Amino acid sequence: MTARALVVVPTYNERETLPEVIARVLAVPADVDLLIVDDGSPDGTGAIADEHAERSERVSVLHRPAKAGLGPAYRAGLAWGVARGYGILVEMDADLSHDPGQLPALLAAAERSDLVIGSRYVPGGRIENWPRRRLLLSAGGNAYVRLVTGMPVRDATSGYRAFRSPVLDGIGLADLRSDGYAFQLETALRTWRAGFVIEEVPITFVERRAGASKISRAIVVEAVWRVLGWGLRGPRRAGRRHPASVTAAGVEGHREDG
Numbered sequence: 001m002t003a004r005a006l007v008v009v010p011t012y013n014e015r016e017t018l019p020e021v022i023a024r025v026l027a028v029p030a031d032v033d034l035l036i037v038d039d040g041s042p043d044g045t046g047a048i049a050d051e052h053a054e055r056s057e058r059v060s061v062l063h064r065p066a067k068a069g070l071g072p073a074y075r076a077g078l079a080w081g082v083a084r085g086y087g088i089l090v091e092m093d094a095d096l097s098h099d100p101g102q103l104p105a106l107l108a109a110a111e112r113s114d115l116v117i118g119s120r121y122v123p124g125g126r127i128e129n130w131p132r133r134r135l136l137l138s139a140g141g142n143a144y145v146r147l148v149t150g151m152p153v154r155d156a157t158s159g160y161r162a163f164r165s166p167v168l169d170g171i172g173l174a175d176l177r178s179d180g181y182a183f184q185l186e187t188a189l190r191t192w193r194a195g196f197v198i199e200e201v202p203i204t205f206v207e208r209r210a211g212a213s214k215i216s217r218a219i220v221v222e223a224v225w226r227v228l229g230w231g232l233r234g235p236r237r238a239g240r241r242h243p244a245s246v247t248a249a250g251v252e253g254h255r256e257d258g
Contacts, residue, residue, distance in 0.1 A: 003087025118160030124202030150236030
């Protein structure tokens with residue numbers, strides 16, 4: 001039996017793309033609901049989310065008082081979903097850089113793996129419309145993560161991913177402290193070290209067509225220093241298979257498809 005899935009979409013000033021994101025997620029041929037986590041967007045994104053929630057029982061909105069970072073938004077949204085019994089929790093950006101049409105592939109992989117990462121850097125994955133500087137920053141950042149931590153994940157910074165709910169309990173969701181994109185690194189690393197199986201499936205990532213990127217120098221610095229600290233503390237290996245893993249004993253701790 002397929003687990004119920006919740007797509008968690010954090011928003012801050014995404015009124016131009018959010019209606020299309022909602023429509024395309026709800027059109028996916030899968031049993032999925034949608035949670036918008038809005039950090040007090042001054043452009044009215046929260047009100048747009050509320051309008052859609054009134055029209056569809058599959059859409060919910062979690063309002064937060066102010067912009068507080070990607071990590072806190074995801075912690076709140078993922079905890080909301082776990083508390084309501086969803087078996088699979090999906091992270092997705094609100095700017096259409098993540099194609100909702102690729103959601104079924106992530107959900108299918110989540111039937112056999114504990115954390116599924118939509119990867120730009122496995123065979124079949126790609127990036128469209130990024131300048132060379134962004135490509136080098138992303139690829140270099142992921143190489144740095146592998147070098148410092150030993151985690152064999154090609155795209156640990158990807159924000160398109162699906163967790164089985166036992167993973168979030170197993171890694172201590174409430175104890176995570178990263179604020180920016182380091183949240184994606186911390187969750188992947190804790191998942192791997194806890195003995196859950198990570199699978200990467202190829203996605204096409206498209207640069208946002210509206211709004212402004214939320215990446216800042218402070219976010220990059222946070223990721224660099226946190227990864228260094230995690231790497232120094234170790235361990236540089238996957239943990240023994242977690243008893244709550246969906247996989248059978250003896251399966252390797254990381255897979256790549258495509």
